[in-house]
Amino acid sequence: MNFVQPIPTLQRDGNAAVILDQTLLPHRVATCRLETLEAVAAAIRDMQVRGAPLIGATAAFGVAIALRTDAGDARLAEALEVLGKTRPTAVNLHWALARMRTCLQALPAEARHQAAWLEAEAICRDDARTCAAIGDHGLALLHEIATRRGGKPVRVMTHCNAGWVATLGAGTALAPVYQAHAAGVPVHVWVSETRPRNQGLLTEWELREAGVPHTYLTDNAAGILVARGEVDIVITGADRVAANGDSANKVGTYLKALAANDNQVPFYIAAPMSTVDFDCPGGEAIPIEDRGPAEVLSVSGLDATGQPGTIRLAPDGVAAVNPAFDVTPARLITGIITELGVCAPGRLIGWKPRSA
Numbered sequence: 394m395n396f397v398q399p400i401p402t403l404q405r406d407g408n409a410a411v412i413l414d415q416t417l418l419p420h421r422v423a424t425c426r427l428e429t430l431e432a433v434a435a436a437i438r439d440m441q442v443r444g445a446p447l448i449g450a451t452a453a454f455g456v457a458i459a460l461r462t463d464a465g466d467a468r469l470a471e472a473l474e475v476l477g478k479t480r481p482t483a484v485n486l487h488w489a490l491a492r493m494r495t496c497l498q499a500l501p502a503e504a505r506h507q508a509a510w511l512e513a514e515a516i517c518r519d520d521a522r523t524c525a526a527i528g529d530h531g532l533a534l535l536h537e538i539a540t541r542r543g544g545k546p547v548r549v550m551t552h553c554n555a556g557w558v559a560t561l562g563a564g565t566a567l568a569p570v571y572q573a574h575a576a577g578v579p580v581h582v583w584v585s586e587t588r589p590r591n592q593g594l595l596t597e598w599e600l601r602e603a604g605v606p607h608t609y610l611t612d613n614a615a616g617i618l619v620a621r622g623e624v625d626i627v628i629t630g631a632d633r634v635a636a637n638g639d640s641a642n643k644v645g646t647y648l649k650a651l652a653a654n655d656n657q658v659p660f661y662i663a664a665p666m667s668t669v670d671f672d673c674p675g676g677e678a679i680p681i682e683d684r685g686p687a688e689v690l691s692v693s694g695l696d697a698t699g700q701p702g703t704i705r706l707a708p709d710g711v712a713a714v715n716p717a718f719d720v721t722p723a724r725l726i727t728g729i730i731t732e733l734g735v736c737a738p739g740r741l742i743g744w745k746p747r748s749a
């Protein structure tokens with residue numbers, strides 16, 4: 394399916410990047426123009442852009458922007474270092490920066506700026522194609538369930554946002570849902586809010602705009618829905634998949650996988666092969682981002698007058714912990730939906746490209 398993003402998540406405008414600012418969604422749809430290396434790094438760190446594939450592509454744009462007036466070795470190294478430090482868990486960031494390094498380091502400095510833009514834009518096009526292929530492979534799974542359910546909606550549970558706003562295409566976990574909806578396969582999506590940053594609201598917004606039936610729930614409600622038999626399949630994205638299939642995704646994913654496993658509900662990760670870190674043997678080696686207590690102790694939204702704002706939830710001095718991701722062990726994962734097909738987590742190593 395040729396999915397066209399309703400609003401581009403990332404675009405080139407001369408020597409700048411124009412991003413869809415995700416910190417304002419779903420209440421305000423606005424773009425933001427990034428003209429410097431520092432602005433790109435801040436946009437990734439502060440999650441104006443988020444979602445593993447989109448973070449990678451944005452970082453690639455950051456390299457191109459950084460090389461405008463000086464494309465020497467030192468400047469290239471500085472750009473790669475600054476961008477590489479923005480967020481630790483999503484390996485697509487490092488994958489994209491490595492691809493930029495490979496493309497650029499062999500070139501003379503005067504050829505690098507233009508080549509960087511070409512490569513960054515190629516990363517975007519590749520991701521759109523990858524999302525479409527993930528959608529195709531995931532659709533086959535949803536089709537199978539639809540047939541079993543005799544035309545009743547396939548009830549998909551997801552977590553966080555792995556839709557089009559997190560990528561350059563249709564998304565990862567939501568790509569099969571969009572494909573199914575377009576093909577007339579009835580689907581209903583359970584959308585968990587994903588505290589503390591509430592990326593579930595992004596998923597809710599995407600699905601509402603696309604006319605895909607869905608229901609929003611608190612993170613804690615996921616277990617009872619699974620136990621009551623109201624979920625046919627769980628599909629989430631991933632930020633880093635280890636060589637043994639252990640998968641890091643937004644915190645709360647592990648609990649959904651446990652509930653799914655306890656109730657014989659299939660649990661799938663949908664992610665591009667660029668999310669697989671073949672250098673990382675298992676989940677214990679995946680760096681987990683700690684975003685600090687402030688996000689946990691407050692909540693952002695609109696006030697009674699419709700103005701955006703943040704309110705404090707907890708009294709002063711409350712101690713809080715905020716790991717942004719957790720790791721779902723391979724034994725709880727039914728399969729990993731990639732652009733190459735659906736793979737059992739334990740067999741991923743057989744899919745390792747020769748160059749990786």
Ligand SMILES: CSC[C@H]1O[C@H](OP(=O)(O)O)[C@H](O)[C@@H]1O
Nearest residue numbers: 443444445555559630631642643
């Ligand atoms: C398409 S990958 C989406 C991925 O991004 C999330 O993380 P974050 O919002 O912190 O960038 C999450 O873990 C999702 O699965």
